Amino acid sequence: MSSNELDVHTLRAQLDGGLVLPGDPDWDGARQAWQLTVDQHPEAVVLAASANDVVTAVNAARATGLRVAAQGTGHNANPLGPLAGTVLIKTSAMRGVVIDAEARTARVEAGALWGDVTAAAAPYGLAGLAGTAADVGVVGYTLGGGLSWLGRKYGLAANQVVAAEVVTADGVLRRIDAQTEPDLFWAIRGGGGSFAVVTALEFGLVEVGELHGGTLFWPIERAAEVLHAWREWTASVPDEITSVGRLLRFPPMEEIPEPVRGQSFVVVELVSLLDGSETEAALASLRALGPVMDTVQPCTPQALAEIHMDPPGPVPGTGDGVLLNELPAEALDAYLSVAGPEADFPVLSAEIRHLGGGFAPRPAQGGAVTGFDAAYAVFSVAITPVEAAVKATHRGLDALAEAMRPWTAPTGYLNFAERAGGVPFADPGTLDRLGRVKAQYDAADVVRGNHPVAPARA
Structure with a gap:
């Protein structure tokens, strides 16, 4: 199938947004994902401006034997592949956010970014369970689960979803919740x-009251000392503190701030919901290690997006991650043998996130993924502008995954899995049920996800 089999003139006339085809002057920009390493070549790109545009695109694709893939930003676009035989529906123009302060809810359109939600909710003393970067799309992040700086207290972002508006493969716009289309509602929350x-x-x-957040920096040569101390510290911190132990190797790029440009550090990033005195007490043992920089301070919900130092725009990157059942001292030693300061590990960021607390599974909340039977999450990412860098990074990621294998959890996290091949769910019955939901609503597999679920066979 190709785009010339689409009824292009009719489709374009029906859209509130736009249609971009191969050969059009704006084709390369339209097909580009945030993840610049990915080279997407769909049959056509629909620049959706409304839910009606999504309905129109799904119907047009299905009628010509094509598939559809939706993309707000494309932060985790790599598993989608080149998108042959697929109409790419870009939702980035659909940025509407409505806050109901009394009900403490938000309704966001498919292209809304977490920065949009945070800015809209903050004046009411409210916050969503945003990721570490303001420019990450709310929908993709939430469908994959959603690890937030506030998550050890409040759990996954997917658990907070109360309703969704979706277009199913038959071209029908549906509002779904726990009472209406409950199986589909279950599937999208983490599936x-x-x-x-x-x-x-x-x-x-x-509700967000007092917040503290920031980063403690040490020279990367102290990685073993600092990360072992952080590992021991995580065993007793309250659920109000979410933290990351991280190795950072900053390249000498102008985009990187002068204090850290071209240097390497071991850091502990954290957010605390405790009051000032309680936060100070909780940090005392880490500060006793004498960080060379300490940015932990009272902050706003908007400032949380600055802590992780994510790039402010699209980059060519390559990354991947795993979940760990536990992190005993020998596991951290194995991690450092591959990713530590004396290793040739070609990544910018190698991190271990502390889970537990609110990140534990909450089956009563009803989604496909309500938490993780895991204690820590490992994720590493490199800047990879050329293919040789991609291959070198994959070799490093594979070596780290092998080193962590004795402690790796039997489940994964969709948003940290940036390579094709699927992510296991903790309960085999979950994947079976997801397959049945897929078969019920999309037996022909029209809708593509970056971590696909195949329709169950009858």
Whole structure:
């Protein structure tokens, strides 16, 4: 199938947004994902401006034997592949955010970014369970689960979803919740984007009072000392503190701030919901290690997006991650043998996130993934502008995964899995049920997700 089999003139006339085809002057920009390493070549790109555009695109694709893939930003676009035989539906123009302060909920359109939600909710003393970067799309992040700086207290972002507006493979726009289309509603909360194209989400917000957040920096040569101390510290910190132990090797790029440009550090990043005195007490043992920089201070919800130092725009990157059942001293030693300061590990960032607390599974909340039977999450990412760098990074990621294998959890996290091949779910019955939901709503597999779920066979 190719785009010339689409009824291009009719499709373009029906769209509130736009249609871009191969050969058009704006083709390369339209097909580009945030993840610049990915070279997407769909049959056509629909620049959706409304839910009606999504309905129109799904119907047009299905009628010509094509598939559809929705993309707000494309932070985790690599598993989608080159998109042959697929109409790419870009939702980035659908940025509407409505806050109901009394109900403590937000309704966001499919292209909304976490920065949009945070800015809209903050004046009411509310916040969503945002990721570490302001420019990450709310929908993709939430469908994959959603690890937030506030998550050890409040759990996964997917658990907060109360309703969704979706276009199913038959071209029908549906509002789904726990009472209406409950199986589909269950599937999208942590099961990924294979089941329908989401055009809007409604989710709960949390009240935010006093916040503290920031980063402690040490020279990377002290990685073993600092990360072992951090590992021991995580065993007793309250759920109000979420933290990351991280190795950073900053390249000498102008985009990187002068204090850290071209240097390497071991850092502990954290956010605390405790008051000032309690936060100070909790940090005392880490500060006793004498960090060379300490940015932990009272902050706003908007400032949380600055802590992780994510790039402010699209980059060519390559990354991947695993979950760990536990992190005993020998596991951290194995980690450092591959990723530590004396290793030739070609990545910018190698991190270990502390889970537990609110990140534990919450089956009563009803989604496909409500938490993780894991204690830590490992994720590493490199800047890879050329293919040789991609290959070198994959070799490093494979070596780290092998080193962590004795402690690796039997489940994965969709948003940290940046290579094709699928992510296991903790309970085999979950994947079976997801397959049945896929078969019920999309037996022909029209809707593509970056971590696909195949329709169950009858």
